Amino acid sequence: MLNYSLKRLASAIPTLLLLITVAFFLIRIAPGGPFDAEKALPEDIKANLEAKYQLDQPLIIQYVRYLWQIVQLDLGPSFHYRDWTVNELIAQGAPVSFTLGALALVLAFTLGTALGAWAALKQNSVADYSTMSVAMIGISIPNFVVAPLLVLVFAVTLGWLPAGGWSYSFSHLLLPTIALALPMVAYIARITRGSMIEVLHSGFIRTARAKGLPEREVIVQHALKPALLPVISYMGPAAAGILTGSVVIERIFTIPGIGSHFVQGALNRDYTLVMGVVIFYGVLIIVMNFLVDLLYAWLDPRIRYD
Amino acid sequence: MALLEVRDLVVAFDTPEGEVHAVNGLSFDLEPGQTLGVVGESGSGKTQTAMAMMGLLAENGRASGSVRFRGQELLGMSTQELSRIRGSSISMIFQDPISSLNPYMTIGDQLIEVLTHHRNLKRKAARQRAEEMLHQVQISDPAQRMRQFPHELSGGMCQRVMIAMGLLCQPDILIADEPTTALDVTVQSQINLLMDELSEQSSTAIMLITHDLGVIAGLCNQVLVMYAGELMEFADIDPLFSSPAHPYTEGLLKSVPRLDQIDSGILSAIPGNPPDLLSLPVGCPFRARCSYAFDQCSAHPSLRETEPDRWTRCHLDTLPKPTENKAD
Numbered sequence: 216m217l218n219y220s221l222k223r224l225a226s227a228i229p230t231l232l233l234l235i236t237v238a239f240f241l242i243r244i245a246p247g248g249p250f251d252a253e254k255a256l257p258e259d260i261k262a263n264l265e266a267k268y269q270l271d272q273p274l275i276i277q278y279v280r281y282l283w284q285i286v287q288l289d290l291g292p293s294f295h296y297r298d299w300t301v302n303e304l305i306a307q308g309a310p311v312s313f314t315l316g317a318l319a320l321v322l323a324f325t326l327g328t329a330l331g332a333w334a335a336l337k338q339n340s341v342a343d344y345s346t347m348s349v350a351m352i353g354i355s356i357p358n359f360v361v362a363p364l365l366v367l368v369f370a371v372t373l374g375w376l377p378a379g380g381w382s383y384s385f386s387h388l389l390l391p392t393i394a395l396a397l398p399m400v401a402y403i404a405r406i407t408r409g410s411m412i413e414v415l416h417s418g419f420i421r422t423a424r425a426k427g428l429p430e431r432e433v434i435v436q437h438a439l440k441p442a443l444l445p446v447i448s449y450m451g452p453a454a455a456g457i458l459t460g461s462v463v464i465e466r467i468f469t470i471p472g473i474g475s476h477f478v479q480g481a482l483n484r485d486y487t488l489v490m491g492v493v494i495f496y497g498v499l500i501i502v503m504n505f506l507v508d509l510l511y512a513w514l515d516p517r518i519r520y521d
Numbered sequence: 522m523a524l525l526e527v528r529d530l531v532v533a534f535d536t537p538e539g540e541v542h543a544v545n546g547l548s549f550d551l552e553p554g555q556t557l558g559v560v561g562e563s564g565s566g567k568t569q570t571a572m573a574m575m576g577l578l579a580e581n582g583r584a585s586g587s588v589r590f591r592g593q594e595l596l597g598m599s600t601q602e603l604s605r606i607r608g609s610s611i612s613m614i615f616q617d618p619i620s621s622l623n624p625y626m627t628i629g630d631q632l633i634e635v636l637t638h639h640r641n642l643k644r645k646a647a648r649q650r651a652e653e654m655l656h657q658v659q660i661s662d663p664a665q666r667m668r669q670f671p672h673e674l675s676g677g678m679c680q681r682v683m684i685a686m687g688l689l690c691q692p693d694i695l696i697a698d699e700p701t702t703a704l705d706v707t708v709q710s711q712i713n714l715l716m717d718e719l720s721e722q723s724s725t726a727i728m729l730i731t732h733d734l735g736v737i738a739g740l741c742n743q744v745l746v747m748y749a750g751e752l753m754e755f756a757d758i759d760p761l762f763s764s765p766a767h768p769y770t771e772g773l774l775k776s777v778p779r780l781d782q783i784d785s786g787i788l789s790a791i792p793g794n795p796p797d798l799l800s801l802p803v804g805c806p807f808r809a810r811c812s813y814a815f816d817q818c819s820a821h822p823s824l825r826e827t828e829p830d831r832w833t834r835c836h837l838d839t840l841p842k843p844t845e846n847k848a849d
Binding site for chain 1: 575577600601603604605606607608609612613615617620621622623624625626634635638639670672683686
């Protein structure tokens, strides 16, 4: 297992390098630059600024220089927020985004698996069909539609919750968490239902019943774990979905997380900030997938990565 | 009163094509210590009979008639009541041992939960009893096996584990549904030998479901021959093998390869296929494939006791003696 882990971590390096390279050159292709504003700066000042941030050098030199910076875990200064480094900006936004993302993942996992398992146990009943229809709608509606709807109903019309803003409190967290988790709840419910139905028809469940175990024990002891395995393997992509979702959700609810930096950074051509967030997201997804694989191996004794 | 009394058992399944009758009015008894072989082709209703007895029919299946265990009606019993009998008084082992064991649990945990559930044993005592049982089914190094997962064991080992699991609570009845079909021949004979020894050692009645008459010959006292969900012949093992009364039994016996008749060259097979269970023919279900079929076979034959403890469902034995020469 240790061997496998080291190998996996080593293979993450080329992935990251590729990610950095593509992102670096892509953002440079975008028209405009970090110091372009509505009112153009005098040529001299612009030249000075570009010299200060070494933007006047050949692109390839900048690239190599940037890579060397990354190796030292330095994401460079922000071009837009002049007094901040990208490291500082990410350190500031990360706890906020983490809180929101983790809550959404937990909500999606618990609610999704519970609904899916329930639908599977009541297979072909009204409860099953209605849950799955709602889930289908949940998957189809993007969260940039769900979020304003939630705001409209619970903040504007009913006035129960604030429409936006941020604090580590239930009232500020509830709507963004739901908006972020909803499509995933639906998706996980569908995965769970499918795998649970399949597991319930398998030979070892028949054996568990033939043993005389009560139905509750058959489900909890024998069916739940294998039924959840597909959900576990979906948690890697789900984390990525949460990240992209959070970019939108943080904007809508004006939450000071990394997601808003990403959007703002791209609009401002804040090269280093965008790169920083991309790398941060990349590392996060790689780590998440790695953890999911380890968890999977731990849950399924037939899989041992050696 | 017999240990198990099955009367007029009917098992039907609702399918999109219509109602499928897997078992059609089956009756038989099982006595303590008896080893009953149930034989027939695929789709003759052997497995569904056992499933109905255990209350394990698929959701679209229904059983009617009566299955009484120690005088207690099993059909229609709640799952909760049934779960007290399953695994404790009546156990069942299945055809494919590897997929019948939970791949995510150790062998030990799967054995122990039977005892903690039915016998209220503490884990430690249950573990000890489970290890003894594994030893009894001739598994080497039981303590080690208890910690292993099913995929680390061979098919034969897994079936031994299943047998051990079935016998943990010293049940009155062990139903073995084709226990050796998925195993290779040398392992088959080991498992059969084991079942034979276990049945001699205990008073557990065994109901052995198989399509292999060779296995039946080695293990059973009585044989129940099923065709299209009906009992065709019921007899003690020796008379059945020496003089089969039903043409179907005769066909089955002829299609078993025999060492003492090796020169005959081609193995005979019963022509045709079992009838469509969606629309059973009127009259004798075996008529279309029977080389002795005559006018009377268009009427459904009833089950008759031709000799003591010997039952047949065939019009042939109502005829005067000339049919005797059918056995060559």
